[in-house]
Ligand code: CLF
């Protein structure tokens with residue numbers, strides 16, 4: 001262990017000096033590495049498969065592949081504890097309509113794709129990236145994910161990436177697209193060293209697509225019905241194959257729509273794996289009449305956490321699954337699950353701004369040591385689970401604010417990270433958002449938290465008062481703050497061993 005005090009200070013550094021105090025000894029400055037277009041072989045389908053119950057780690061894949069994903073909070077589950085992404089909303093135009101999207105809707109309290117507060121020009125986006133890179137040491141990735149389509153709005157996407165790549169060469173570039181215009185830009189994507197591309201693929205059967213896409217706009221023409229879905233499907237498969245042939249790491253996002261594509265997503269998983277996708281992210285449909293989407297207005301519901309997990313589990317053995325997605329806004333900033341976008345509104349950013357790498361460099365030096373320590377702790381936790389020798393399988397909800405530690409008070413948690421644990425191992429299976437934090441929301445908020453934690457056996461947090469603790473217990477949830485500031489895996493391993501491990505043999509027995 002040993003670094004958690006420093007990391008706590010790094011959660012919200014307010015000045016370089018504060019950061020340096022937190023990081024002893026201070027790390028000397030070094031020049032940022034030059035960006036080079038990736039010239040790697042395409043990863044083999046399934047490359048990067050983790051051992052059961054553990055996030056992918058250096059030994060699970062070729063070293064050059066690990067180097068490419070190790071700091072990407074979406075491509076590496078381990079990295080999401082430490083590294084942040086930011087999206088710049090430079091691409092408002094879109095070439096199709098999805099039944100789960102309404103881009104006219106804008107609510108700062110919402111957190112879902114296709115919604116944005118402040119659309120930016122490439123120049124404004126560039127200034128915002130510099131401002132965030134100067135203040136958020138965890139920043140490792142710049143993503144363009146709309147609020148429309150990054151490939152269709154290429155005339156805004158390209159100059160934004162080009163300018164940022166020049167100023168901050170070590171920032172990873174990441175692009176998210178519906179795939180329709182993707183094949184037209186694959187060569188440029190590879191040349192520009194955009195090493196991570198996400199394609200949203202909800203079906204590989206155009207008949208199913210007719211229930212999701214009312215129309216597309218392609219080659220200056222509007223298509224509807226089966227013709228639209230067929231064109232979209234063919235373009236998505238073509239784009240995926242072109243990218244993987246060039247060695248770009250492709251993640252496929254699929255929106256799970258109960259009754260529409262739930263039984264079909266295992267087939268999607270197999271098809272995208274065959275074409276070299278690195279990861280598959282199955283996300284729950286977010287549907288509410290207040291959002292004004294077709295699905296919201298027609299009563300199409302989203303899946304329950306148990307339904308989502310069942311579909312994810314049905315894909316076991318196929319393309320690797322991402323389970324830690326937070327369905328970010330198109331202008332999200334920060335660690336996954338937090339959104340600091342409001343701190344970096346255009347009005348707060350100076351017109352002339354220069355990149356200062358000090359905070360990011362200092363943070364990385366600490367995190368490199370912290371991650372080694374964390375891996376050792378994970379290994380020990382796995383041994384503790386195995387030694388417990390129990391067949392009991394439990395779901396554990398953890399209150400954390402990053403750093404892979406149990407480091408958040410119960411009442412402050414806006415979400416809980418959920419792990420499944422048994423003597424066979426431990427696996428991150430997702431997160432549960434809560435509508436209101438208990439602190440400030442009182443008993444009504446607590447009721448909603450208990451509802452959000454349906455199916456969970458135990459809650460681990462840094463601190464909890466007697467009153468909420470008693471109410472959780474009355475609702476059948478165990479709770480403990482005895483593992484405050486431990487690594488999550490250490491806490492779960494110790495808890496499990498204490499609760500379910502065979503009792504030691506009595507002396508003299
Ligand atoms: Fe952004 Fe997407 Fe790149 Fe990540 S998000 S463009 S791959 S940097 Fe990540 Fe957000 Fe989920 Fe996307 S958590 S919605 S998967």
Ligand code: SF4
Pocket residue numbers: 094095096097098100101102103113114146147148149178
């Ligand atoms: Fe909305 Fe994205 Fe679908 Fe376009 S592709 S309609 S922006 S969800």
